[in-house]
Amino acid sequence: MTQTATRYDRYQADFVHFQKSLSNGDAWLNEMRQAGVESFSKLCFPTAIRGNEDWRFTNVGPIANRQFAYPFEQASVDAAQVKALSPWDDGWVNLVFVDGRFDQGLSTPAMNRKGPYIGNLAALSAAGQAAARQHLGRHVDAAKNGFAAVNTAFVRDGAFVALPDGAADLPPVHLVFVASRRPQPSVAYPRILVVAGRNSKATLLESYVTLADGAYFTDGVAEVILQEGAQMQHYRLMREAAEAFHIGTTQVRQEKDSTFTSISFARGAAIARNQLHVALDAPGASCFINGLYLTDGTQHIDNNINIDHLKPHTTSDLYFKGILADRSRAVFSGRVIVHKDAQKAYALQSDKNLLLSDGARINTKPSLEIYADDVQCKHGATAGAVAEEAIFYMQARGLDVETATMYLVQGFAREVIDQIKLDGFRQYLELYFIESLPKYQFRSKNQGP
Amino acid sequence: MASTNGTKQPLLEVRGLRAAVTATGQEILKGVDLTVNVGEVHAVMGPNGSGKSTLVNVIAGRPDFAVTAGQVHYAGQDLLAMLPDRRAREGVFLAFQYPVELPGVRPWQFMKASVDALRKHRGLPEIGAREFDAMFKAAVKEMEMDADLMKRSVNEGFSGGEKKRNEMIQLALMEPRLALLDETDSGLDIDALKTVAAGVNKRRGPERSVLLVTHYQRLLGYITPDFVHVLVDGRIALSGGPELAHELEAKGYDWLKESAGTAR
Numbered sequence: 001m002t003q004t005a006t007r008y009d010r011y012q013a014d015f016v017h018f019q020k021s022l023s024n025g026d027a028w029l030n031e032m033r034q035a036g037v038e039s040f041s042k043l044c045f046p047t048a049i050r051g052n053e054d055w056r057f058t059n060v061g062p063i064a065n066r067q068f069a070y071p072f073e074q075a076s077v078d079a080a081q082v083k084a085l086s087p088w089d090d091g092w093v094n095l096v097f098v099d100g101r102f103d104q105g106l107s108t109p110a111m112n113r114k115g116p117y118i119g120n121l122a123a124l125s126a127a128g129q130a131a132a133r134q135h136l137g138r139h140v141d142a143a144k145n146g147f148a149a150v151n152t153a154f155v156r157d158g159a160f161v162a163l164p165d166g167a168a169d170l171p172p173v174h175l176v177f178v179a180s181r182r183p184q185p186s187v188a189y190p191r192i193l194v195v196a197g198r199n200s201k202a203t204l205l206e207s208y209v210t211l212a213d214g215a216y217f218t219d220g221v222a223e224v225i226l227q228e229g230a231q232m233q234h235y236r237l238m239r240e241a242a243e244a245f246h247i248g249t250t251q252v253r254q255e256k257d258s259t260f261t262s263i264s265f266a267r268g269a270a271i272a273r274n275q276l277h278v279a280l281d282a283p284g285a286s287c288f289i290n291g292l293y294l295t296d297g298t299q300h301i302d303n304n305i306n307i308d309h310l311k312p313h314t315t316s317d318l319y320f321k322g323i324l325a326d327r328s329r330a331v332f333s334g335r336v337i338v339h340k341d342a343q344k345a346y347a348l349q350s351d352k353n354l355l356l357s358d359g360a361r362i363n364t365k366p367s368l369e370i371y372a373d374d375v376q377c378k379h380g381a382t383a384g385a386v387a388e389e390a391i392f393y394m395q396a397r398g399l400d401v402e403t404a405t406m407y408l409v410q411g412f413a414r415e416v417i418d419q420i421k422l423d424g425f426r427q428y429l430e431l432y433f434i435e436s437l438p439k440y441q442f443r444s445k446n447q448g449p
Numbered sequence: 450m451a452s453t454n455g456t457k458q459p460l461l462e463v464r465g466l467r468a469a470v471t472a473t474g475q476e477i478l479k480g481v482d483l484t485v486n487v488g489e490v491h492a493v494m495g496p497n498g499s500g501k502s503t504l505v506n507v508i509a510g511r512p513d514f515a516v517t518a519g520q521v522h523y524a525g526q527d528l529l530a531m532l533p534d535r536r537a538r539e540g541v542f543l544a545f546q547y548p549v550e551l552p553g554v555r556p557w558q559f560m561k562a563s564v565d566a567l568r569k570h571r572g573l574p575e576i577g578a579r580e581f582d583a584m585f586k587a588a589v590k591e592m593e594m595d596a597d598l599m600k601r602s603v604n605e606g607f608s609g610g611e612k613k614r615n616e617m618i619q620l621a622l623m624e625p626r627l628a629l630l631d632e633t634d635s636g637l638d639i640d641a642l643k644t645v646a647a648g649v650n651k652r653r654g655p656e657r658s659v660l661l662v663t664h665y666q667r668l669l670g671y672i673t674p675d676f677v678h679v680l681v682d683g684r685i686a687l688s689g690g691p692e693l694a695h696e697l698e699a700k701g702y703d704w705l706k707e708s709a710g711t712a713r
């Protein structure tokens with residue numbers, strides 16, 4: 001065996017053990033897992049070598065070089081802690097997964113009678129299985145993405161949200177993924193499948209939170225299908241530990257006149273990547289993707305957004321903001337492709353960054369590839385420090401440089417936070433954001449000796 | 450305090466002040482001497498680019514300028530040794546000629562933070578939200594500002610006149626001992642001008658002093674200054690009483706520019 005292969009032995013060994021632990025798995029799932037592990041053996045994790053443009057600025061060597069154990073023993077966590085960590089509301093449908101395993105006791109009982117199914121993927125009725133089988137693993141490309149492949153190999157528990165046609169007035173669905181404190185560095189494979197029926201309306205929040213403080217690895221996959229006229233408000237909160245690793249792969253497929261509005265908030269993690277691919281696969285499909293990310297220390301956050309305008313009259317609007325402190329680094333890559341048939345497409349994208357120290361770095365790369373001729377597209381990116389002029393103005397009102405900077409940084413973030421329509425999440429972020437503001441090393445001429 | 454026996458106590462003493470643009474070293478203030486006593490209102494006039502804004506900004510501590518010579522004392526303290534925020538907490542307030550937009554910063558929160566910073570400096574606890582809210586609303590009303598505007602970000606999308614009114618609201622809340630008003634009258638319509646002037650007059654008193662920079666006699670019709678100074682090319686070329694403003698209105702500045710030239 002070659003040197004590179006041995007790095008992944010742990011995953012292979014755990015997979016064998018994992019398969020044995022499944023009492024008698026369903027054949028179709030077993031096949032999917034087998035395909036996943038085989039893809040993973042070939043792909044491994046991507047390397048930031050030349051030619052691999054997608055991973056040029058994000059080196060996942062630190063993930064590949066560590067051993068992360070599959071958490072065979074389920075940890076029990078305290079309900080109060082989970083509620084305190086995440087933007088919890090008892091009025092929501094909350095599904096809690098601890099290290100990727102479903103925790104029935106902490107979750108709202110599954111809704112599955114005459115209407116939506118919102119519950120664990122591993123506890124489906126025959127009909128539920130049939131519904132899940134149509135989509136699970138069909139949208140994310142495990143044959144090309146090593147992280148999705150290994151997630152698929154270990155697929156077991158997960159959130160399945162199936163909304164029938166016309167479903168509306170549902171409580172917000174909150175999927176909470178908790179990393180527990182474990183004796184050794186562990187990996188979790190959160191898995192989400194959302195199928196929103198025709199003209200359904202729903203609000204979905206994914207929260208990734210932690211009780212751990214050392215290194216661990218969250219490797220999540222979400223597949224979201226919006227059928228004709230479906231409208232989804234999607235939120236994603238990443239609040240991992242400072243030494244954690246987080247790779248999230250989200251694949252969205254949109255049908256005619258569907259709307260996907262997504263706001264993500266990402267804070268911390270040693271290395272994090274939010275990988276989102278939206279396929280606008282029918283006329284009238286629109287997506288609005290907003291994100292806010294904060295880094296400090298030597299953290300690294302990568303937002304990798306791919307939008308495919310496949311059909312005419314499709315809209316994409318990407319708006320990201322980053323706040324970077326210390327020697328941290330962020331990567332933004334927005335790749336919007338307007339395909340040949342996608343006339344009258346409308347594509348906007350923007351990434352704005354606030355650099356709070358000289359050592360912080362941003363690689364921002366909005367790109368547009370246009371193969372249709374009648375389209376409206378615009379993209380832009382900015383990176384800059386806090387305006388000195390604004391700092392002085394606030395000083396002239398009695399605020400010291402640190403307080404003034406804090407207000408400006410908050411103001412910068414507010415534009416994104418204010419757009420959150422889910423009150424419980426917005427209020428949570430308003431508080432958490434302030435407490436999680438990077439400790440900046442903002443040096444002002446006004447700060448004096 | 451301006452005492453009844455005629456001896457006046459200086460609040461601001463500027464001595465031989467020279468200042469240059471930090472980035473380029475270009476000298477703007479070339480030796481300014483000025484004393485503002487407690488309770489007095491002084492007007493500073495002068496042609497464009499003569500250094501009026503530079504003077505008040507240097508007093509407030511703007512880092513774009515470096516003091517190369519001279520002193521500034523405020524209530525007997527060395528003002529130049531203080532950081533700008535400290536100066537503000539000590540009671541020096543600059544109403545900006547060009548107020549700065551603060552995207553995403555809410556006026557109410559921002560101004561409460563200012564008031565609290567001043568209170569903390571004086572050893573007082575934070576002001577209660579209700580008490581502050583009442584003060585805030587009163588100030589907004591006094592300056593005839595549209596209350597809805599105050600729900601936006603500070604100065605963002607405000608018209609020129611609205612920005613100036615907003616400066617006055619902050620002045621009303623911060624109750625400075627020394628108010629530096631840099632063309633607060635510019636861009637105001639006639640009603641707003643009266644409102645602003647009334648706001649300044651209301652705050653005149655034995656404890657407070659004002660240094661106002663203006664181009665127009667118009668404002669001085671509403672706020673009668675104790676002294677008028679003319680700044681030409683970084684120096685005070687002439688000082689006098691309120692009648693000097695009328696004289697300038699009639700004669701312009703050219704005659705002073707020449708005399709400033711010959712004085713060299």
Ligand SMILES: Nc1ncnc2c1ncn2[C@@H]1O[C@H](COP(=O)(O)OP(=O)(O)OP(=O)(O)O)[C@@H](O)[C@H]1O
Pocket residue numbers: 470477495496497498499500501502503504513546
């Ligand atoms: N930050 C700066 N960088 C470079 N030059 C500056 C800067 N600030 C002021 N100056 C220059 O200094 C001179 C004085 O400017 P200042 O703003 O003090 O004039 P002023 O008397 O207030 O004029 P106005 O009546 O137009 O407001 C001008 O020539 C101006 O261009």
Ligand SMILES: [Mg+2]
Pocket residue numbers: 501502503546631632
């Ligand atoms: Mg000026």
